[in-house]
Amino acid sequence: MSDVSMAKGPKGAGPVAHDLVVLTDVNKHFGALHVLQDINLSIRPGEVVVVIGPSGSGKSTLCRSINRLETIDSGTITIDGKPLPAEGRELARLRADVGMVFQSFNLFAHKTVLENVMLGQVKVRRRKREEAERKARALLDRVGVGNQADKYPAQLSGGQQQRVAIARALAMDPKVMLFDEPTSALDPEMINEVLEVMQQLAREGMTMVVVTHEMGFARSAANRVVFMADGRIVEEAEPHQFFDNPRSDRAKDFLSKIL
Ligand code: ADP
Ligand code: MG
Numbered sequence: 001m002s003d004v005s006m007a008k009g010p011k012g013a014g015p016v017a018h019d020l021v022v023l024t025d026v027n028k029h030f031g032a033l034h035v036l037q038d039i040n041l042s043i044r045p046g047e048v049v050v051v052i053g054p055s056g057s058g059k060s061t062l063c064r065s066i067n068r069l070e071t072i073d074s075g076t077i078t079i080d081g082k083p084l085p086a087e088g089r090e091l092a093r094l095r096a097d098v099g100m101v102f103q104s105f106n107l108f109a110h111k112t113v114l115e116n117v118m119l120g121q122v123k124v125r126r127r128k129r130e131e132a133e134r135k136a137r138a139l140l141d142r143v144g145v146g147n148q149a150d151k152y153p154a155q156l157s158g159g160q161q162q163r164v165a166i167a168r169a170l171a172m173d174p175k176v177m178l179f180d181e182p183t184s185a186l187d188p189e190m191i192n193e194v195l196e197v198m199q200q201l202a203r204e205g206m207t208m209v210v211v212t213h214e215m216g217f218a219r220s221a222a223n224r225v226v227f228m229a230d231g232r233i234v235e236e237a238e239p240h241q242f243f244d245n246p247r248s249d250r251a252k253d254f255l256s257k258i259l
Contacts, residue, residue, distance in 0.1 A: 018080070018081050019043060019044050019045075020045045020047075021041070021042070021066060021077075021209070022042045023039050023040060023075065023077050024075055025040060025076070026074070026075035028073050029073055036058050036072070037231040038075075038232070039075070039233060040233070041226065043207060045207055046206075046207055047207055047208075048206075048210065048221050048222050048223050048224075050211075050217070050221070051063075051209060052211070052228070057228040057230060057231065059228055060181075064180075066079075066176075066178060067084075067095050068091060068094060079094065079097060079098060079175065080097070080175055093124060096120060096174065097172070097176070099170065099174035099178065100177075100179075100180070101165050101177065101178070101179045102180055102182075103184045104185055105162055105164075105165050107153040107161055107165055109152065109153055113140065113148050113150070113151055113152070113153065113156070113164050114136055114137070114140070114149040116153070117135075117164065117168045118133055118136045118171075119168075120172050121136070125172060125173070132171075136167070139170055139171055140164070142167070143167045143197050145163050145164055148160060157187075157190060158187060158190055159186055159187075159190025159191075162183070165182075166182075166197055166201075175207065176208065177201065177207070177209070178208075178209045179208065179210040179212065180211045181211050183212065191214070198217070199221055213258065215258065218239055220239075223238070224236060224237070224238060225238070225242040227246075227248070227254070234248050234250050234251060235247055235248045235250075243255065
């Protein structure tokens with residue numbers, strides 16, 4: 001773990017490195033459904049937090065709230081000490097700072113792979129095209145799809161598309177990366193090529209929030225597992241503690257069904 005991570009000091013005790021993502025008493029409803037209930041979660045720089053839990057427990061809503069694809073009803077969310085901006089250029093910059101990778105890839109279908117990875121760099125980060133292209137090609141190489149740069153997303157396999165989506169998010173130099181079930185839509189033989197890219201990122205010290213059902217990844221890459229059920233964080237623990245010795249009945253029940 002990064003050594004800039006440290007416990008929160010008492011107020012007024014001088015500067016401490018703050019947590020990168022902090023959710024405080026966050027609540028959200030969809031109509032009558034209380035989808036996030038008093039969520040408190042702090043993520044330190046360089047930490048990899050894996051979020052698991054049954055379908056419908058609020059994992060996606062949690063991720064989407066962190067980069068303001070959803071608005072919350074109460075509580076606060078800060079990134080790098082700053083509250084989430086509501087709109088405009090500040091919001092675009094937030095979404096660059098908080099990279100998100102979805103289950104469904106979400107690449108621009110009518111743009112080439114290279115253009116997909118350049119676009120945000122030019123529009124949001126205001127880089128020159130030349131610089132953006134250089135960075136895009138380097139990132140595409142890094143995730144193993146450098147030779148696909150001139151193709152369109154539909155010409156790539158699911159695993160390749162997801163690696164392009166990761167490169168596109170990384171091109172913005174994000175402070176934190178959110179992954180919402182990034183391998184759930186993939187054929188089994190493509191899951192590992194995506195998990196390996198994520199493992200590598202984790203090793204390099206990227207701060208990551210990963211919603212996944214890949215328990216092998218959670219065990220090996222996570223610093224912390226957050227278990228959600230019915231809109232609440234029910235349990236938080238280091239992976240070996242969570243998997244080998246879960247405390248809550250909800251977690252025991254969930255693990256008995258998936259392991
Ligand atoms: P998870 O990712 O853990 O499966 P979600 O965050 O997607 O859970 O959803 C939590 C609950 O909120 C589910 O019951 C889901 O049906 C509901 N929900 C999610 N998005 C919306 C929405 N836009 N409008 C209404 N209900 C929603
Ligand atoms: Mg989900």
